[in-house]
Amino acid sequence: MTDRKTPLLDELEKGPWPSFVTEIKRAGKKSAKAEDLLGQLEKSFEDKTGYWKHGGIVGVRGYGGGVIGRYSQKGEEFPNVAEFHTVRVNQPAGWFYTSDTLRKICDIWEKHGSGLTNLHGSTGDLILLGTDTSKLQPCFDDLSDAGFDLGGSGGGLRTPSCCVGPARCEYACIDTLDVTHEITMAFQDYIHRPMWPYKFKIKVSGCGNDCVAAIARADFTIIGTWRDAIRIDDAAVKAYVDSGMDISKMVVQKCPTSALEWDATNGKLTLCAEDCVRCMHCINVMPKALRPGVEKGASILVGGKAPVVQGAMLSWVIVPFMKLEPPYEDLKDLITRITEWWDEHGKSRERLGELIYRKGMRYFLRDMGLEPTPQMVMAPRTNPYWFWWPEEVNKG
Amino acid sequence: MARTDIGPPHYQEMLPPVIKENYGKWQYHEILRPGVLKHVSENGVVVFTVRAASPRLVSVDFIRDVADLADKFCGGFLRFTSRHNVEFLLTDEHQVEPLITALAAKGLPVGGTGNSVSNMIHTQGWVHCHTPATDASGIVKAVMDELYEHFVEMKLPAKLRLALACCINMCGAVHCSDIAICGIHRVPPTIDHELFAKVSETPSVVAACPTYAIKPNPKTKSITINEEKCMYCGNCYTMSPAVNIMNPANDGVAIFVGGKVSNSRKPPMFSKLAIPYLPNNPPRWPEVTEAVKNIVHVWATNARPGERVGEWIERVGWERFFKLTGIPFTDKHIDDFTLAPTTFRSTTNFKY
Amino acid sequence: MVEAANPEIKDKVLDYLHKVPKAKSRDIAATLDIKKALVDAAIKELANEDLVEYLYIGTTYVTLKGSGEGLPKI
Numbered sequence: 171m172t173d174r175k176t177p178l179l180d181e182l183e184k185g186p187w188p189s190f191v192t193e194i195k196r197a198g199k200k201s202a203k204a205e206d207l208l209g210q211l212e213k214s215f216e217d218k219t220g221y222w223k224h225g226g227i228v229g230v231r232g233y234g235g236g237v238i239g240r241y242s243q244k245g246e247e248f249p250n251v252a253e254f255h256t257v258r259v260n261q262p263a264g265w266f267y268t269s270d271t272l273r274k275i276c277d278i279w280e281k282h283g284s285g286l287t288n289l290h291g292s293t294g295d296l297i298l299l300g301t302d303t304s305k306l307q308p309c310f311d312d313l314s315d316a317g318f319d320l321g322g323s324g325g326g327l328r329t330p331s332c333c334v335g336p337a338r339c340e341y342a343c344i345d346t347l348d349v350t351h352e353i354t355m356a357f358q359d360y361i362h363r364p365m366w367p368y369k370f371k372i373k374v375s376g377c378g379n380d381c382v383a384a385i386a387r388a389d390f391t392i393i394g395t396w397r398d399a400i401r402i403d404d405a406a407v408k409a410y411v412d413s414g415m416d417i418s419k420m421v422v423q424k425c426p427t428s429a430l431e432w433d434a435t436n437g438k439l440t441l442c443a444e445d446c447v448r449c450m451h452c453i454n455v456m457p458k459a460l461r462p463g464v465e466k467g468a469s470i471l472v473g474g475k476a477p478v479v480q481g482a483m484l485s486w487v488i489v490p491f492m493k494l495e496p497p498y499e500d501l502k503d504l505i506t507r508i509t510e511w512w513d514e515h516g517k518s519r520e521r522l523g524e525l526i527y528r529k530g531m532r533y534f535l536r537d538m539g540l541e542p543t544p545q546m547v548m549a550p551r552t553n554p555y556w557f558w559w560p561e562e563v564n565k566g
Numbered sequence: 567m568a569r570t571d572i573g574p575p576h577y578q579e580m581l582p583p584v585i586k587e588n589y590g591k592w593q594y595h596e597i598l599r600p601g602v603l604k605h606v607s608e609n610g611v612v613v614f615t616v617r618a619a620s621p622r623l624v625s626v627d628f629i630r631d632v633a634d635l636a637d638k639f640c641g642g643f644l645r646f647t648s649r650h651n652v653e654f655l656l657t658d659e660h661q662v663e664p665l666i667t668a669l670a671a672k673g674l675p676v677g678g679t680g681n682s683v684s685n686m687i688h689t690q691g692w693v694h695c696h697t698p699a700t701d702a703s704g705i706v707k708a709v710m711d712e713l714y715e716h717f718v719e720m721k722l723p724a725k726l727r728l729a730l731a732c733c734i735n736m737c738g739a740v741h742c743s744d745i746a747i748c749g750i751h752r753v754p755p756t757i758d759h760e761l762f763a764k765v766s767e768t769p770s771v772v773a774a775c776p777t778y779a780i781k782p783n784p785k786t787k788s789i790t791i792n793e794e795k796c797m798y799c800g801n802c803y804t805m806s807p808a809v810n811i812m813n814p815a816n817d818g819v820a821i822f823v824g825g826k827v828s829n830s831r832k833p834p835m836f837s838k839l840a841i842p843y844l845p846n847n848p849p850r851w852p853e854v855t856e857a858v859k860n861i862v863h864v865w866a867t868n869a870r871p872g873e874r875v876g877e878w879i880e881r882v883g884w885e886r887f888f889k890l891t892g893i894p895f896t897d898k899h900i901d902d903f904t905l906a907p908t909t910f911r912s913t914t915n916f917k918y
Numbered sequence: 919m920v921e922a923a924n925p926e927i928k929d930k931v932l933d934y935l936h937k938v939p940k941a942k943s944r945d946i947a948a949t950l951d952i953k954k955a956l957v958d959a960a961i962k963e964l965a966n967e968d969l970v971e972y973l974y975i976g977t978t979y980v981t982l983k984g985s986g987e988g989l990p991k992i
Contacts, residue, residue: 181849185711190623197625214692218814222696234972265646266580269633276626292738314568325978336590358571364978378829383739476736805976
């Protein structure tokens, strides 16, 4: 421990919320890297700017992903963070751990790195924050011996992740953990050897509540759903009402398609299943009384992304309903065909959504062999500027 | 050589017995108190979840602490959520209070369920990112200190999902959050032409510009940037280390509001611009915390039960949102990117 | 994905990478007029043999092992 003063960061040890500064200091007691990180961060707080250089060439043998290169611009002042690379460790699906597994990771990281981590990164990986180039391979070797592997980075498949799903959620319409694990195992090559135009994300949510924000950020979005009617337990509905819930106001009036009716006289809630869009609202409010139907599967959407480069997009429906059962061959086949199409047509740093937007959905659907359906659009086009395929017109 | 392509450990090895036995059989849940869930399975088995906050950026000793708690209370199992919380799963209701006490002793609050603010999704910021316009962990700590009561209580009209991205890359679905804090630059980048010629791939840098402001300059083997077209996104900087977008005197944060990812009631929505610029003012960013608190307060005061920020704004209208929050509406709020006309008001229906 | 890489293609990829500081798999495939999947498979083996490595600058490139160290980091 040095006698370094960090008056600005010390301010962030005050207050009720757990402090990351305290955590850096804890790691700094054992690691010179964490200690120098604290120093460089204090400098950033003074100067209001970051001091990390572009990444570059770090990796482990045979892999092109999983390690993010970081070099300090202030390596002379903070020599222990001159190299401060991130290792992305692929998390077990659903972020469940045994305490012993976590301790193994802690020991490995204390040996090879700064002792600082993120639990977890936004993509889903367990992030090990800060090590030297020379420590990467030994760190990976130890992780591998402990049964772990690296996650994705760069122009390849990013680590798939999912919500807690059937492990502890009654809303889950698909086995999000199993789907995620199976996809992760099937596409190891795409994760570890990035060869695509840009990143590609697959996220799996068990229902429309979408707790992993799949629709907002995944190029390939899997969201659990059902095709039949919501199951209603009349007695349990009545119990909610008897306990003081305003069912008209909180449930019926908030149904986006007016698919519910409440008969106050007879204490009966009825659903017009044809009008229901399975938004989850009523189920969220009355989980004891309402459940998803029994014919379960997933909606598949594609093209979600954050702003870079051509603006943010939410994923678009391409398969309204797909049964998802092991070994998920239809799903894997669709992912393979879509990524091959994108790899063939996409420009450098063009995400799938941008490519579909540039080329037109009709090309995408034709090449994927998907039939156009009204579920794919909010509304048909209003302009008269559409195309005909050559075989659809008489060119004679 | 280490084994490669083994993938992550199988999730089943990580599941506590109560989860394995009731996998896919959960029937319903209740929120017993903020941060404590009770799930009941079709077999009548009950599991209690205690959700605790974490600062996300944690030391291995923090992990050992929570691992020890998992040993003591949960048979050596625990999990993490998509919002950086730690969850402990218990089968004995009598252990819930002692666990909460033990967590409190470690400074870890329990909450983030139901109509509360959950932990903030955030990025690396000055701790580890190479393109940040602001810090991440620092602002998050400052904001969460201020909103602490809304994490440990459930008094809000609906759930509140906050996120922070340290630049407009918006890692982590920041663009669909109830309130999103986003680092922004405000002046065009500078170019080291000599270095550019050595290290950059001109077509990639040119293609990186969303507004086509970059042209190759064959003379210098570098590029020129049309400053009138540049909106400071920093994409060119991502593609070339010779382009520098960082500018401490001008960098800061913007605040977007009203986004969500859930399909519940209304479809998912993007967050929309509320405040185009607030200064970077470490260590506690008072302008940012005040702005967030104000938006939360006005929403909590005016929204109907169950209305998330975006749903409330849709009902009262953006004109009312700006009036109620006192946030000035400026030319920055009016879109001029690719889909701008879809956001212009083409009706005489509006409020004052 | 192809199972085992064609040794001739591996040689061609290596030759090509000797001539350039870094390259994208797709550009190698286009220049050598070889199917990209075959180039990807060749690079995978070359990386396992420690002859090439991956490089990330906004997107992923490949380069001869060790030659990326010389690239400036700003």
